[in-house]
Amino acid sequence: IKTIGILTSGGDAPGMNAAIRAVTRSAIFSGFKVKGIYRGYKGLIDDEIVDFHTQNVSNIIQQGGTILKTARSKEFPTPEGHQQAYDNMKKEGIDALVVIGGDGSLTGARQFASEYDVPIIGLPGTIDNDLYGTDHTIGYDTALNTIMWCVDRIRDTATSHERLFFIEVMGRNAGFLALNGAIASGAEAAIIPEISTEVDQLAELIQNGFRKTKNSSIVLVAESPITGGAMGLAERVRKEYPQYDVRVTILGHLQRGGSPTAQDRILASRMGSAAIDALLEGQRNVMIGDANDEIVYVPFSKAIKNDKPIDRDLLNILRRLSI
Ligand code: F6P
Helix, strand or coil: CCEEEEEECCCCCCCHHHHHHHHHHHHHHCCCEEEEECCHHHHHHHCCEEEECHHHHCCCCCCCCCCCCCCCCCCCCCHHHHHHHHHHHHHHCCCEEEEEECHHHHHHHHHHHHHCCCCEEEEEECCCCCCCCCCCCECHHHHHHHHHHHHHHHHHHHHHHCCEEEEEECCCCCCHHHHHHHHHHCCCEEECCCCCCCHHHHHHHHHHHHHCCCCCEEEEEECCCCCCHHHHHHHHHHHHCCCCCEEEEECHHHHHCCCCCHHHHHHHHHHHHHHHHHHHCCCCCEEEEEECCEEEEEEHHHHCCCCCCCCHHHHHHHHHHCC
16 A cells, blocks of 8 residues: 545544544654545545645645535446446546544445555544444544533523523434433433433423422433434423423534534544554454554444444433432
């Protein structure tokens, strides 16, 4: 391997830039050449590829988003897309790829690597924290902190007006942001797709709170067809319990922006560096994971489409602390 191509794909996540910087500088440090591929797999097909030097990644560790831009490509998974991507890699002299992204991006990497002889190393870059084999993904901690910051502010107005707020957070099909966001912000409950919560159970919990000392309630709801989202849940509660003054806030793409936290910058730096170590060790088609604070190599087949379990102890803690 002489030249490594690097791309970001799928939804952006804070810390992606820190990862791009770490991969680029570690690669150059180890004697590789680096090429930056713009707009994810789409850029690989469209040949949007430029030489990357250490200065290309200067002054980006603190920036949210991704300087390489990102996209969700419909063309890449087709046979023609794969062929075009491979031809461009050959043309540009790229021998290996580092792909930073979430489940969809690593699924794309896995398919590509199964058809063409291309070593690929994946870095888990998603706010959702839904990749199996890693305790944390790059961007998750920053998103969690953003959620906490927002809920703290909503709490002020919820308390003043004695209202019940349903706050919807991202996570695609996973409840990590909702559950840990609820604990961090002292919410009454988290409605997550992994656990079914009946409206009655929820109302009982809230009612108990109101009856005792609380004059407001905050419930974090994970976006998902399973939970029904904050709007759906609020509708049901309004119908069955008209005594509550219910409001809904959907945090949306706010959660994807912002300067990465120290934790995300450090994780991205460790993982980016580990991606180059992995290539030097002859690894291919693995995702870099962080398990119990140690770097691990997780085969793509394990990392993706494999439901990462929710820590049930956290649910109990949330229940216990919301009395
Ligand atoms: O995977 C990251 C994520 O932010 C999910 O939490 C969310 O469901 C999705 O991306 C939103 O995608 P888009 O930015 O394309 O609307």
